[in-house]
Amino acid sequence: MEAVDLRQIENSLALQVDGRLLEKANRGNVVKSNRASEIGHTCMTFHSLRRLRSDLARPKDLGTLRRFHIGEALERPNLRLLQDAGLEVTESQEPLDWTTGNLSGHMDARIRVQQIYSGAIPLEHKTAAPSTYRMVKRIYDNGADWHELLTHKFTYLRGYPAQLQSYELLYNTPWGCWFFFEKASGEYFFWIVPLDFEYAETLLRRAEAIETNVAKGVIPTPVRCEECAGCDYASTYCFVGKDFGPGFEMLLTAEEIAIWVPRIERYLELKPASDEYEDLAEEIKTAFRGRTALVGNFLLQSKPYKTTTYKVPKEVKAPYAVESEGFRFSIERI
Numbered sequence: 001m002e003a004v005d006l007r008q009i010e011n012s013l014a015l016q017v018d019g020r021l022l023e024k025a026n027r028g029n030v031v032k033s034n035r036a037s038e039i040g041h042t043c044m045t046f047h048s049l050r051r052l053r054s055d056l057a058r059p060k061d062l063g064t065l066r067r068f069h070i071g072e073a074l075e076r077p078n079l080r081l082l083q084d085a086g087l088e089v090t091e092s093q094e095p096l097d098w099t100t101g102n103l104s105g106h107m108d109a110r111i112r113v114q115q116i117y118s119g120a121i122p123l124e125h126k127t128a129a130p131s132t133y134r135m136v137k138r139i140y141d142n143g144a145d146w147h148e149l150l151t152h153k154f155t156y157l158r159g160y161p162a163q164l165q166s167y168e169l170l171y172n173t174p175w176g177c178w179f180f181f182e183k184a185s186g187e188y189f190f191w192i193v194p195l196d197f198e199y200a201e202t203l204l205r206r207a208e209a210i211e212t213n214v215a216k217g218v219i220p221t222p223v224r225c226e227e228c229a230g231c232d233y234a235s236t237y238c239f240v241g242k243d244f245g246p247g248f249e250m251l252l253t254a255e256e257i258a259i260w261v262p263r264i265e266r267y268l269e270l271k272p273a274s275d276e277y278e279d280l281a282e283e284i285k286t287a288f289r290g291r292t293a294l295v296g297n298f299l300l301q302s303k304p305y306k307t308t309t310y311k312v313p314k315e316v317k318a319p320y321a322v323e324s325e326g327f328r329f330s331i332e333r334i
């Protein structure tokens, strides 16, 4: 058989797998309940749209679907690892269905941690990209409260506590537990989270308010908020055709979109890693300033060097002032 035929066959096999991912994603279109994984979303327009106009949700692209698949693919082997390690973990996928607020979800597993509670508590498996993992781990290592996630700049992280707290409240357990797993290095950590009754109650009240809106067919008027960035409905319902006022240049040709959208997406994907790089560089350089040290397999040297600065008084500088133009750059997902 010629190589070219083989290549075609290989491509068609991969296409078949792509097709399966896309088909699976499309199956979930009709939403009949309020998902615990989304109840942390604070926009009531979003919730009404999810229930009443799920057909308008922007379809997930293949890249996103593949990333979601990594989490699913790792969950069962990881739970098995915890069991093999002797932890009292029971796979669950127990449906959560609470008549009040029509809240639904699937708890990944339960874990028994005898030191804190005699019963089994909800266990949520969270697969994270390296940069996300580091961000969450840093919050955990700094001893910060899980509430910090509720205002995190990455709005998808705000949904994690809401999901776990819903399970804790609805299964009546005083604790819940995350198992964070970093998909590149295989590092992991557990984070045990107490039930915050007051916060969990606000989630139920939100779910009830959504039910009232859904029963009346009400979709609240969209109001811009932080969660609009990356929201499924920003470009299909809330801000369709908005040109964002004068001064906006619309790049709309297929060629322009094909060139720039993948580059912008990659830039946004890499940005957290570059922010983390800057933070680490600063931390390490500060800790070892002026020192020569062997740290494990690494030799760190920080040697002094001299530079000359000129402290010129303002009045001397003033006659030489020349105005120049700079640009402040930002990207917002709409």
Ligand code: SF4
Residues within 6 Å of the ligand: 043, 044, 045, 046, 047, 049, 222, 223, 224, 225, 227, 228, 229, 231, 232, 233, 234, 238
């Ligand atoms: S785009 Fe913004 S206003 Fe519209 S549903 Fe999403 S979060 Fe709410």
